[in-house]
Amino acid sequence: MSVDPHVGDGLPTTAAPSPARAVPFWSPAEIDTAVAATIAHLEGHGVVAYPTETVYGFGGSADQQGVDALIRLKGRPPGKPFLLLIADSDMIGRMGLHLGAAAAALAARHWPGPLTLVLPGGERRVPDRLRGPEGGVAVRWTPHVGLTRLIRAYGEPITSTSANRPGVPPASSAGEIVAQWGDAIGRGVLRVLDGGRLEASAPSTVVDCTGRRLRVIRPGAISADALRDSVPDLIGDA
Numbered sequence: 001m002s003v004d005p006h007v008g009d010g011l012p013t014t015a016a017p018s019p020a021r022a023v024p025f026w027s028p029a030e031i032d033t034a035v036a037a038t039i040a041h042l043e044g045h046g047v048v049a050y051p052t053e054t055v056y057g058f059g060g061s062a063d064q065q066g067v068d069a070l071i072r073l074k075g076r077p078p079g080k081p082f083l084l085l086i087a088d089s090d091m092i093g094r095m096g097l098h099l100g101a102a103a104a105a106l107a108a109r110h111w112p113g114p115l116t117l118v119l120p121g122g123e124r125r126v127p128d129r130l131r132g133p134e135g136g137v138a139v140r141w142t143p144h145v146g147l148t149r150l151i152r153a154y155g156e157p158i159t160s161t162s163a164n165r166p167g168v169p170p171a172s173s174a175g176e177i178v179a180q181w182g183d184a185i186g187r188g189v190l191r192v193l194d195g196g197r198l199e200a201s202a203p204s205t206v207v208d209c210t211g212r213r214l215r216v217i218r219p220g221a222i223s224a225d226a227l228r229d230s231v232p233d234l235i236g237d238a
Helices: 028-043 064-074 090-094 101-110 145-154 174-180 182-186 224-228
Strands: 047-051 056-059 083-086 115-119 137-141 158-162 190-194 205-208 215-218
Touching: 028 047, 028 145, 028 190, 047 064, 047 145, 047 174, 056 064, 056 174, 064 158, 083 145, 101 115, 101 224, 145 158, 174 182, 174 190, 182 190, 205 224
Parallel strands: 047 190, 083 137, 115 205
Antiparallel strands: 047 056, 056 158, 083 158, 115 137, 205 215
């Protein structure tokens, strides 16, 4: 079993570490069974590993304690923010983020889907570590059925970053996470949801919506030409 150097200041535990394992999260019945305990883990500021429409991700509650726990586990350096996953448009407003007319046109066409929008706002609601260099907060409405069910039941966005150690490709199966993060799982810091092996796919396209004109800042699954069907003056290419 590998030892996680970032564990030790995560969730408190007095019990002996349990064997590392993942929670089944594939069938509708498995998803329903996993939701309540996973919400409790999120509310306790634990980190969850979960399947998405692209790769497995790490995430937690979108408050300072949840973000701090994710930073400790991932060992992510400053200047590389996390994004937010949502399951309905009301979550954007509750976080104090602003979806302008052009951004709303993209969202209406491509959400849920592999499109990440970097939105302004959220100054009094969103932890600073979620804010990127352009000043906005990255948001995606995931189309993954199980993850959508979890986020809706939780009632709040969750943070997201790829589930991997530095220099290691993002995980495409829960088994990879268990192999790399067994100590964190055993300590109760990390809860892994096993949604099966994911097929290789392109990352989400990222669009900066903080300026006067929307701009593609990372090419991905949705081409710039497809985005220009909704926003003709979009800057950048993909």
